Amino acid sequence: xxxxxxxxxxxxxxxxxxxxxxxxxxxxxxxxxxxxxxxxxxxxxxxxxxxxxxxxxxxxxxxxxxxxxxxxxxxxxxxxxxxxxxxxxxxxxxxxxxxxxxxxxxxxxxxxxxxxxxxxxxxxxxxxxxxxxxxxxxxxxxxxxxxxxxxxxxxxxxxxxxxxxxxxxxxxxxxxxxxxxxxxxxxxxxxxxxxxxxxxxxxxxxxxxxxxxxxxxxxxxxxxxxxxxxxxxxxxxxxxxxxxxxxxxxxxxxxxxxxxxxxxxxxxxxxxxxxxxxxxxxxxxxxxxxxxxxxxxxxxxxxxxxxxxxxxxxxxxxxxxxxxxxxxxxxxxxx
Amino acid sequence: xxxxxxxxxxxxxxxxxxxxxxxxxxxxxxxxxxxxxxxxxxxxxxxxxxxxxxxxxxxxxxxxxxxxxxxxxxxxxxxxxxxxxxxxxxxxxxxxxxxxxxxxxxxxxxxxxxxxxxxxxxxxxxxxxxxxxxxxxxxxxxxxxxxxxxxxxxxxxxxxxxxxxxxxxxxxxxxxxxxxxxxxxxxxxxxxxxxxxxxxxxxxxxxxxxxxxxxxxxxxxxxxxxxxxxxxxxxxxxxxxxxxxxxxxxxxxxxxxxxxxxxxxxxxxxxxxxxxxxxxxxxxxxxxxxxxxxxxxxxxxxxxxxxxxxxxxxxxxxxxxxxxxxxxxxxxxxx
Numbered sequence: 060x061x062x063x064x065x066x067x068x069x070x071x072x073x074x075x076x077x078x079x080x081x082x083x084x085x086x087x088x089x090x091x092x093x094x095x096x097x098x099x100x101x102x103x104x105x106x107x108x109x110x111x112x113x114x115x116x117x118x119x120x121x122x123x124x125x126x127x128x129x130x131x132x133x134x135x136x137x138x139x140x141x142x143x144x145x146x147x148x149x150x151x152x153x154x155x156x157x158x159x160x161x162x163x164x165x166x167x168x169x170x171x172x173x174x175x176x177x178x179x180x181x182x183x184x185x186x187x188x189x190x191x192x193x194x195x196x197x198x199x200x201x202x203x204x205x206x207x208x209x210x211x212x213x214x215x216x217x218x219x220x221x222x223x224x225x226x227x228x229x230x231x232x233x234x235x236x237x238x239x240x241x242x243x244x245x246x247x248x249x250x251x252x253x254x255x256x257x258x259x260x261x262x263x264x265x266x267x268x269x270x271x272x273x274x275x276x277x278x279x280x281x282x283x284x285x286x287x288x289x290x291x292x293x294x295x296x297x298x299x300x301x302x303x304x305x306x307x308x309x310x311x312x313x314x315x316x317x318x319x320x321x322x323x324x325x326x327x328x329x330x331x332x333x334x335x336x337x338x339x340x341x342x343x344x345x346x347x348x349x350x351x352x353x354x355x356x357x358x359x360x361x362x363x364x365x366x367x368x369x370x371x372x373x374x375x376x377x378x379x380x381x382x383x384x385x386x387x388x389x390x391x392x393x394x
Numbered sequence: 395x396x397x398x399x400x401x402x403x404x405x406x407x408x409x410x411x412x413x414x415x416x417x418x419x420x421x422x423x424x425x426x427x428x429x430x431x432x433x434x435x436x437x438x439x440x441x442x443x444x445x446x447x448x449x450x451x452x453x454x455x456x457x458x459x460x461x462x463x464x465x466x467x468x469x470x471x472x473x474x475x476x477x478x479x480x481x482x483x484x485x486x487x488x489x490x491x492x493x494x495x496x497x498x499x500x501x502x503x504x505x506x507x508x509x510x511x512x513x514x515x516x517x518x519x520x521x522x523x524x525x526x527x528x529x530x531x532x533x534x535x536x537x538x539x540x541x542x543x544x545x546x547x548x549x550x551x552x553x554x555x556x557x558x559x560x561x562x563x564x565x566x567x568x569x570x571x572x573x574x575x576x577x578x579x580x581x582x583x584x585x586x587x588x589x590x591x592x593x594x595x596x597x598x599x600x601x602x603x604x605x606x607x608x609x610x611x612x613x614x615x616x617x618x619x620x621x622x623x624x625x626x627x628x629x630x631x632x633x634x635x636x637x638x639x640x641x642x643x644x645x646x647x648x649x650x651x652x653x654x655x656x657x658x659x660x661x662x663x664x665x666x667x668x669x670x671x672x673x674x675x676x677x678x679x680x681x682x683x684x685x686x687x688x689x690x691x692x693x694x695x696x697x698x699x700x701x702x703x704x705x706x707x708x709x710x711x712x713x714x715x716x717x718x719x720x721x722x723x724x725x726x727x728x729x
Contacts, residue, residue, distance in 0.1 A: 116451075116513040146483040148502035156510045156531045167483035167502040175491045178451040196491045 074257075074264040075103040075202060077385070078297075079271040082107045082280020083122045084139040084314050085306055086273030087129035088371040090201075092381030093271065094130055095374070099200025103261050104130075107275070108186065108205045109213040109246050109283035112229045114163050117173040118180055121229075122280065123190055123205060124172055131197035139314060142168045162234045187255050206284040207252035213283055216242040228279070237316040240323040244278050249286035254293060262293040269388030270294055272303035274369060276317045277336050278324075291340065300342040300391035302384055304369060305330040308347040331356045338362070343391050345369060345384055363391060409592075409599040410438040410537060412720070413632075414606040417442045417615020418457045419474040419649050420641055421608030422464040423706040425536075427716030428606065429465055430709070434535025438596050439465075442610070443521065443540045444548040444581050444618035447564045449498050450488075452508040453515055456564075457615065458525055458540060459507055466532035474649060477503045497569045522590050541619040542587035548618055551577040563614070572651040575658040579613050584621035589628060597628040604723035605629055607638035609704060611652045612671050613659075626675060635677040635726035637719055639704060640665040643682040666691045673697070678726050680704060680719055698726060 077097060081090050081104050090104045107122045121140060128134035128142055135143045145166035153160055165173065172193065179189045185208045194203050213228040217239035231237060254262075261267065275281055285291045294301060307330045311318050318328035326332050334344045334357040344362050346354060347369040354364050365387050371377045412432060416425050416439050425439045442457045456475060463469035463477055470478045480501035488495055500508065507528065514524045520543045529538050548563040552574035566572060589597075596602065610616055620626045629636055642665045646653050653663035661667050669679045669692040679697050681689060682704040692699050700722050706712045 115509045116516055117509070142487070146481055146502065148481040149484070149505050152477070152503035152506035153510070156506055156528065160510075167481065167505075168487035170484050170502075170505060171487035171491055174450045174452070175488070175495075181451055193491065 073100070074261045074266065076101040076266055076268040077271060077388075078103045078105060078258070078261050078267065078269075079273055080105050080107075080206075080275075080281055080284045081122070081126060081273040082275030083110075083125040086122075086275035086280060087125050087134070088377050089271070089273045089304060089380060089384070090126060091129050091374070092371070092377030092379070093385075094201045095378050096381045096385065100202075103202040103204060103258065105204050105206055105258055105284060106190075107280045107283050108207065109211045109249070109286075110228050110232070110279070111210070112212070112227065114165070114229075115157075115160060116177070117165075117170075118177045119163075119165075119173055120176065120186070120190075120205070123193075123203065124169070126203050127172075127190075127193055127197055127199065130194075130199045130201055130203065133197070141166045145169065163229065187257070202257065204255055204258055206254075206258075206290070207287045208255060209248060209252040211246050211248040211252050211283060211287065213244060213246055213279060215244050218242065232279075237319065241316075241320045243324065244282070244320075246283045246286045249283060250288055252287045254287055254289050259289075259293060262297050265298065267297055267299040268392070269299050269385060270297055270301040271384055271388070272301065272337065272341065274304040274306040276306060276315050276320075277333055278317070278320060279315075281337075285340070295340050300388045301340055302343040302345060302388050302391070303334070303337050303341045304345040304380070304384060305333055305347060305350065307333060308349050308370060329353055334360060334362055334364075343387050345380075345387065363387075363394075408435070409596045409601065411436040411601055411603040412606060412723075413438045413440060413593070413596050413602065413604075414608055415440050415442075415541075415610075415616055415619045416457070416461060416608040417610030418445075418460040420706075421457075421610035421615060422460045422469070423712050424606070424608045424639060424715060424719070425461060426464050426709070427706070427712030427714070428720075429536045430713050431716045431720065435537075438537040438539060438593070440539050440541055440593055440619060441525075442615045442618050443542065444546045444584070444621075445563050445567070445614070446545070447547070447562065449500070449564075450492075450495060451512070452500075452505075453512045454498075454500075454508055455511065455521070455525075455540070458528075458538065459504070461538050462507075462525075462528055462532055462534065465529075465534045465536055465538065468532070476501045480504065498564065522592070537592065539590055539593055541589075541593075541625070542622045543590060544583060544587040546581050546583040546587050546618060546622070548579060548581055548614060550579050553577065567614075572654065576651075576655045578659065579617070579655075581618045581621045584618060585623055587622045589622055589624050594624075594628060597632050600633065602632055602634040603727070604634050604720060605632055605636040606719055606723070607636065607672065607676065609639040609641040611641060611650050611655075612668055613652070613655060614650075616672075620675075630675050635723045636675055637678040637680060637723050637726070638669070638672050638676045639680040639715070639719060640668055640682060640685065642668060643684055643705060664688055669695060669697055669699075678722050680715075680722065698722075698729075 111120045133142050135141045186205045214225045215231040321328040330350045331353045344364050367383045446455045468477050470476045521540045549560045550566040656663040665685045666688045702718045
């Protein structure tokens with residue numbers, strides 16, 4: 060199995076021009092827009108892996124899979140996770156054997172991804188190489204790279220029955236459906252994790268045009284990536300502008316618990332707060348038209364702002380936003 | 395997970411009255427007949443596990459599964475393996491990722507069994523306990539016990555392109571479809587394996603009425619069980635009669651490569667040869683009506699013989715043969 064996985068830092072011969080940081084659904088939409096805008100070898104998507112976990116002995120990498128399925132046009136747009144045209148015979152049979160395993164859904168087609176990944180990892184192949192193997196098998200030309208090859212685990216401190224307890228991310232997200240109020244989030248192991256060589260090369264590259272922070276949850280999807288030891292410095296030192304796309308539109312996340320979490324953590328759920336959160340590393344901020352009122356406050360932080368439609372309902376929306384982000388980065392570089 | 399698996403040697407309070415040794419399809423048919431004839435706690439089925447192997451990181455136990463699915467009335471009568479009403483989305487998706495993994499079919503429902511088994515084994519639960527857990531989940535009251543908890547692997551020496559090579563069993567059976575001529579068979583690890591305590595207790599028990607060798611392949615299914623260190627002696631010393639049912643009808647195996655293998659190994663493919671093979675341990679031999687001509691030769695070995703229909707097409711056939719076998723054992727005990 061190992062001999063099928065190619066090694067080497069830059070499989071396409073040269074480092075990419077655009078590096079995007081992404082979590083799952085929302086980030087993957089913009090990643091797809093970027094993938095349809097740039098030649099495959101010019102784009103690298105760095106995926107959050109701090110939501111990865113083991114379930115029934117399988118290594119599940121939710122954000123990598125959402126990115127792979129989205130980029131391969133296999134994703135299920137209704138659920139936001141898993142594959143289209145999925146079947147559920149496995150879950151049906153599992154219910155007989157282990158009713159307590161039902162809380163996390165594993166589709167029959169999706170299982171093939173998890174089994175192949177798990178088998179390769181158990182043979183000692185790094186997640187980076189497994190991910191490249193899967194991407195190639197799915198016909199994806201964009202580089203999808205995990206934020207690190209070491210295990211990092213997001214955990215969420217929540218209030219349950221009046222007590223503060225730490226929950227592993229998937230328990231918070233899937234089992235508890237993000238209902239318990241969040242006090243804080245951390246990323247166990249991030250300080251021991253290292254930036255994969257291809258990401259390091261790309262971020263340090265002379266030909267880098269842009270670093271894009273996709274509209275993913277800042278606390279659950281982007282911060283774990285930035286927490287990988289050395290990642291924040293590499294992005295801070297990159298020659299290219301760093302542009303973040305706000306995941307909030309008029310005080311609401313398009314999908315997921317971003318706004319709810321911010322409120323629970325005592326933060327006002329607005330784009331301004333997100334821009335401030337990314338303040339140390341971003342040069343530009345892409346704000347939804349509906350949030351125009353926040354523009355001035357963000358610019359007052361020394362961050363350039365553009366307004367556009369950030370709600371990506373159609374493929375055209377994804378491509379349009381990708382184009383806007385890339386032109387914005389170009390303008391920032393030229394300024 | 396471990397706390398869900400009950401311990402103890404005799405979960406039903408007393409050891410069984412009938413112990414059956416079985417491989418897959420043919421043996422499972424008689425096991426079902428026995429299960430429909432005896433109260434669940436009176437029957438123990440000892441399953442061949444020397445065909446077990448790892449595939450895509452999963453522990454697959456083909457004969458245990460055929461027994462479980464058959465006893466739970468979930469088996470696929472058309473294929474002889476796997477579950478009825480199976481779906482194949484996983485294999486379909488796997489083909490994209492690993493075309494080289496297609497040679498072994500894993501149905502979507504079947505996968506639940508393999509994942510649960512593998513996860514429990516990885517947590518340190520013994521195969522005996524995992525099997526009991528699965529049997530209970532499937533609502534099976536009969537005890538299904540692996541021949542041992544240690545790994546034992548059947549391998550088959552065959553001629554391939556003019557050379558003698560050893561093939562792991564599944565490669566011979568599934569990948570090569572039993573086509574290459576067999577020179578010999580062995581069971582790697584059997585000498586280090588031990589008889590599970592419940593099987594030992596049952597075979598040594600005072601209330602044992604019969605040991606039944608099911609009509610499975612003697613070389614691929616029954617011999618590995620007998621090869622487990624101490625098993626042959628326990629059966630030889632059992633107070634109850636040992637009765638084997640011939641897997642051959644008029645020189646042909648009802649299913650599988652028994653007759654073909656015998657011919658390749660220089661043995662005439664007839665019931666006489668099978669009776670001789672089991673000669674040291676059996677008291678009685680159940681011969682198909684069509685093989686009446688071999689009766690005298692077998693009786694000349696000092697083995698009692700009865701003739702009956704051994705072809706089990708219907709559930710009634712299975713129950714009828716089970717009844718005949720049990721009455722035969724009773725008669726042998728009374729003689």
